[in-house]
Amino acid sequence: MSNALSTMREQGKKVKQSSDQIGQLTTKDKNDLLLAMREQLLKDTGTLLRENEKDIQAGMDNGLSTALIDRLRLSEERIEGMAQGFEQIASLEDPIGQMIDSWERPNGLQIQKIRVPLGVAGIIYEARPNVTADAAALCLKTGNAVFLRGSSSAYHSNKAIVSSIHDAMIRQGIPTDAVQLAEDTSREAASEMFTMNEYLDVLIPRGGAGLIQAVVKNSSIPVLETGVGNCHVYIDESAAREMAIEIAINAKTQRPSVCNAAETIVLHEKWASEHGYELIQALIDKDVEIRGDKNIQKLHDNVKEATEKDWSEEYLDLTVAMKTVQDTDEAITHIKQYGTGHSEAIVTENEQNKQAFLQQLDAAALYHNASTRFTDGFEFGFGAEIGISTQKLHARGPMGLEALTSSKYVVHGNGQIK
Amino acid sequence: MSNALSTMREQGKKVKQSSDQIGQLTTKDKNDLLLAMREQLLKDTGTLLRENEKDIQAGMDNGLSTALIDRLRLSEERIEGMAQGFEQIASLEDPIGQMIDSWERPNGLQIQKIRVPLGVAGIIYEARPNVTADAAALCLKTGNAVFLRGSSSAYHSNKAIVSSIHDAMIRQGIPTDAVQLAEDTSREAASEMFTMNEYLDVLIPRGGAGLIQAVVKNSSIPVLETGVGNCHVYIDESAAREMAIEIAINAKTQRPSVCNAAETIVLHEKWASEHGYELIQALIDKDVEIRGDKNIQKLHDNVKEATEKDWSEEYLDLTVAMKTVQDTDEAITHIKQYGTGHSEAIVTENEQNKQAFLQQLDAAALYHNASTRFTDGFEFGFGAEIGISTQKLHARGPMGLEALTSSKYVVHGNGQIK
Structure with missing residues (x-):
């Protein structure tokens, strides 16, 4: 295994190990963290703009199109938008711990279906740095750890955003391993994520059709597919x-x-x-x-x-x-x-x-x-949007926080055997 | 492409083309079909036993273990069990068309979330021929077409069961393409199913850990994983x-x-x-x-x-x-x-x-x-069991009929634009 790939797996292992603790955070812990992230991000505006400038400069040197440069560019307004996103996600109802259903069986067993986090979400995305902030916040709110793989063209910007999030996590006493940005932004490293079944519970590609199809075709991890619309x-x-x-x-x-x-x-x-x-x-x-x-x-x-x-x-x-x-x-x-x-x-x-x-x-x-x-998570009233699913399993249509959750059955008995 | 693989794709195309019509069947259509399948299967007992004997004989010639031969063997009692299964599935509530949720937005849009079939389910399974009957019935009840890939050791038995189901479908005026048994039982043909994304909406492996892991690792189609339990x-x-x-x-x-x-x-x-x-x-x-x-x-x-x-x-x-x-x-x-x-x-x-x-x-x-x-679909009161999911997406734990469904949003407006 090359160094790059072993780095990916080491990062994957760390994020997985932290996921248990993230899943046990209370609603208050999570909302306090999101508000701390908001504050920290605004405080870090200068650093973010400086780091972003490195990506912009490299993008221009590499001949990126004006449209791509624009998507890559951070501004005070865009950073404020990300910070507002954190606050908005903090204000949403916490889906974790909700009782989805409950019933009693003739033998007296009480069955409850409880909403729980997925565990670890892997996000593979393209140029926009705001996806870094958005995906991290949505995952943390739903008790998930997150492994982010942004594009190399936005690496400095993404790293600065994750650094800022880490500072807020440290202040709140939450393990920073739970938000990992892939250090290696090679294609080879992204492909490695497709088979990290022991560390990732779901992969979510966000970007163009080419990216999405590459993930769907090659991932052995369940994928939340957001696709094309004719x-x-x-x-x-x-x-x-x-x-x-x-x-x-x-x-x-x-x-x-x-x-x-x-x-x-x-x-x-x-x-x-x-x-x-x-x-x-x-x-x-x-x-x-x-x-x-x-x-x-x-x-x-x-x-x-x-x-x-x-x-x-x-x-x-x-x-x-x-x-x-x-x-x-x-x-x-x-x-x-x-x-x-x-x-x-x-x-x-x-x-x-x-x-x-x-x-x-x-x-x-x-x-x-x-x-x-x-057809949009906000227009549907979900208060957030992970994307719009065009697959039929797990979630279909606009995906809000619930799409980042699973469930477990909790069964209360008094000695029942079969 | 070899002949075998093009046969798989031809069969996949047929099952996909029929799925639309299956999805539109009324509850009565589907229950009448299931009862007709019950009647036909009992009528075909002699044929089923004769065809099963061919598999048993070949299995003994090939040195299959006594345990495997036993799993392969049909008897009047086992055939009656399959027929009763059809009747039992007919008696269950039809999940298709159920309104899962509905709400109104401030702009007056009325949003309804309606339960719909998945489309086409691919089932890859091992020796037991009763899976053929069981999977076909569960899929038909939920408005899904089904592409069955049983093992070569049970081919004659599986073919006889599908023939019997087809006879009942013909009698009820339902296209037999909706229940396809893979004619090619080679490993190569099974692997071909893993990438038939345009024809299959979900793959469900039923069998040992080796089979399940092969499907999870290699399928680009979403998988319902039923796994090991420590x-x-x-x-x-x-x-x-x-x-x-x-x-x-x-x-x-x-x-x-x-x-x-x-x-x-x-x-x-x-x-x-x-x-x-x-x-x-x-x-x-x-x-x-x-x-x-x-x-x-x-x-x-x-x-x-x-x-x-x-x-x-x-x-x-x-x-x-x-x-x-x-x-x-x-x-x-x-x-x-x-x-x-x-x-x-x-x-x-x-x-x-x-x-x-x-x-x-x-x-x-x-x-x-x-x-x-x-931890069992019947013990949980679902009246049926597709398997027990150990993955976190779509369904977790015992899976009843709902695991074979998806949803669509139906939105009623009076001229709303964004």
Whole structure:
């Protein structure tokens, strides 16, 4: 084993050994720690900005794109945002110790299902340093230790954030081993995490599709998969004109770079013939490029021809695919074929079509007369978001604190044997 | 790709394509199917016995052990057991479509969390042909299609069972593609299943530790891990003599071959000095071989010396490791070090020690004054058991029908945009 890999395993072992103590912290311990982390981070603003500058400089020397440099950059405002995040997470209800369920068996056994931490979460993420702060806080709140593997381009920033968190932990008498940042940021070291089953209970990739797929494909540790969204808005024959246009515009343009933004708008042909031009023009007014099928092209001069590839493309920018259908069934069939099971919306005043859409489609979130943009932990009222799960096991859709927990059964008897 | 592997993928594709239709079946459709399967299986008893005989004969020719031949063998009674299983599963409440939760957001969005099928379950299992019937029924009841990969030694038996199920499906107008038995029973073909992410939503290994670890290590599909149990019974200072002896005897001897049987009995040294001899003698009377630490050896002549290896051994037979401790803390430390997080019991009349044990230990099931043998889907009242999960994600402990389900959010709006 190379030095790098043995360092990863040593760090993994330390984080695992500390997890038991973290899991036993009281709600007050954890909230006091989060508030101490907030205070310390604000105090460390100068250091954080200095360390961040090293990453920025190296990034520019290495020719990183302006967009990546921007994501990497810390500012007083961004540091304050992270500190506020700590306070916000402190204010959330503690899920650990909650009794999820309880019942009595005919033989008198009292069974309780109690919420407990997962143990150790491994987080593999890309450039944004704020993920370091956010993931550490979410894990600590849920009694989990955390092994963070950020990208090499953000190493100095991440290290400074973890140092600040460690200082707060020391002040609160909590073992700093529970928040580990991988010292080795090589790809080889990240791959090593995939098989550290004895030290990690879950792996959570946060970043682009390439990163997520690499983790899903190669990890023998259970993964919380947050994935791509090829989201659809279907506008039915009976859809109210203004509501349909507002929802389509919002779903496509309010923040096109995120996974719950719409990528294809499907129109009932009758609605399209009445209001299609107006919708297309409204999209174009918002700088959206339209790629449509033949019927859509007939509605407006400014529509490019959609190819087969457009139906499955996650543009993540101001481009949209548009197609017409004869009825709700055809819309459902199209979405089943091309959707990724993230978020799908129908705009309709017809009860039967609404029911067909909501029952026959299977996705993390289905909407009637609302924008797909609401698929979000904060919008759902969870007060936090680990990510949006597109897998079906453990958690599906927006993940709040509960996604970082497991359960144990506690059974009270008075001498029962089988 | 070899022919074998392309056959696996073709079968995987078919089962995936059928899963949508299976997921939309009503509760009545599914229960009618299960009852039709019961009837058909009983009708096919003669065929099943004939086909099973081929496997038995081949097994004997290949020198399979008597124990394996016994597990492989069908009888009228065992076939009746499978048929009764179908009826029993039909009688259970249908989890699909249940509203798990619902709430309203300040913006008026109505959010519902609805229970849905997982999609397609892949089951990889060893010799017992009854798993074929059991797994198919559990999957169908929960609206899942199923891809079964049994062992080559049971191929004729498994094929006859699936044929019988198909006949019932045809009669009920349900696509037979939804229950596929892998035609290729090579290891290569089983490995192919590990990466069929586009067709399988979950993989469930059922069998020995070797099989389970191979699936966990190599699958890129989420796995429901059912694992080993190094279960402990800790008898505290204040434990009632008779209750403690009954629980220890039951946990060790009632069915030693299963994962929830006790493997180590930990005794408080004071309890041991008063009642240890009696417990050891009672175990010996049940043909149990005792491997003890020095203190245990002093109590009785018939105790072998325990080595380090004994503390982590899952004997699965009539052998037990025994050790003494000075207090509950030492017992907890031992169990944390050697336990596998399956089932742990404390026998005590002391409230404080009970609380320490139940709070500080983390396992799928923790017992106070009851036998570890109750960690079981039927004993918990689930009416069915997929297995006992020893992982922390998705399901932990005995898994009933709910473990084969996921959820989707259905959000009702009246024009909300973000």
